Amino acid sequence: MRRTLAKLDPLERYSAASERAAGRIIAAYSTSFGLATRLLGARHRTHVRNVYALVRVADELVDGVASEARVAADAQRSMLDELEGEVAQALLTGYSSNPIVHAFGRTARAAGIDASLTGPFFASMRTDLADTTDSAADANGTIGLRAFDADAHAAYVYGSAEVVGLMCLRVFMRDEQASPERMARLEHGARRLGAAFQNINFLRDLADDTDRLGRSYLTAEAAMTPERQSEWITTIRAQLADAEAVLPELPRDARVAVGCAYRLFARLAAQLAETPTVELRTRRVRVADPMKAVLLVQSALDLRKADRA
Incomplete structure (x- = not known):
């Protein structure tokens, strides 16, 4: 892998590494999804993995991984806001220092995915965070x-x-x-x-x-x-x-x-x-x-x- 990437120019090398990282995220979470993407034509596989890798990263943030890492509720909301901002910037520039966002941004720009789709996605993710920030707790803190x-x-x-x-x-x-x-x-x-x-x-x-x-x-x-x-x-x-x-x-x-x-x-x-x-x-x-x-x-x-x- 290192020899192959070394032949690319710096941006292509970073993009290829980012897309491989997106593929590893998907492989770690779903064998069924990994099988399905292998059935896609070669021109679609990486792009679909890039989409689902971003979805998985956001979903893990709101579904408890951040909480298990002892990230406070307000900080989780800030992190989700930051992630959405990174995605918006990647849609504009085609670059992000976050490899998963970078991979998604390349796919989004190639396929015409824009804020009309990413906006509602992050709105739903924010709804899940409302569970911990807006819901009332009982006397035991539950x-x-x-x-x-x-x-x-x-x-x-x-x-x-x-x-x-x-x-x-x-x-x-x-x-x-x-x-x-x-x-x-x-x-x-x-x-x-x-x-x-x-x-x-x-x-x-x-x-x-x-x-x-x-x-x-x-x-x-x-x-x-x-x-x-x-x-x-x-x-x-x-x-x-x-x-x-x-x-x-x-x-x-x-x-x-x-x-x-x-x-x-x-x-x-x-x-x-x-x-x-x-x-x-x-x-x-x-x-x-x-x-x-x-x-x-x-x-x-x-x-x-x-x-x-």
Whole structure:
């Protein structure tokens, strides 16, 4: 690696090192996501990793890592503000002294990702910090459960997940000529797929969100009920169906990866539908590795069938 980087000019060398760092961040957190990015065409892989590395860094800041490092709540908010400022500067200049931000900035400038997407993302991240800075504590100093009503949920999911889907779509479509009608369909599908992913993860992480973080993203009440679980499964399936409908309109070198991610989360939704509500608080539902391999093959076969049609 050192010999290869040494052949580059200083900015190219720093950019390549930053993008490798982004890839290491992703690899450390999600084997499934790492698999999905390997299924992307070569022109998309690094860009999508750069997007998700920034998302992961911000998410870890607001989801407890800073707290575990004994960073005070006000300092966490300042750190998030600083991160957003670094991103804004990288969008303007294409450079940041923060390698993850630098990698994201290069992708953003190449794909047309701008503040209309990064702004809502950081707004949702800031909502999570409100748990520790704005919530009232009881006599023991324990922060009460923060429940999201329908409007708060929709705003949070848009910023935390739907805009990330839109960022990835801009990566996929950066070299494409698409009509406004096609782009509108693809953007709707990207938003719906991002929302489905987020809502599925809310169900999977129910115990951690409520017990460790004090958040109730899916219900304004204190506890999930079987009725609410069923309602969310219905919502998720509708979101996945909308996303599936536009998969054939994606560029060919993005379809297998996105299709595989769609199948993985559709499988998770099916397993969550069969999981008793009380068990959502005791175990995290996951798809077994052999099933992931099956879903990958099915996604590749779907692409072949589409090519023959």
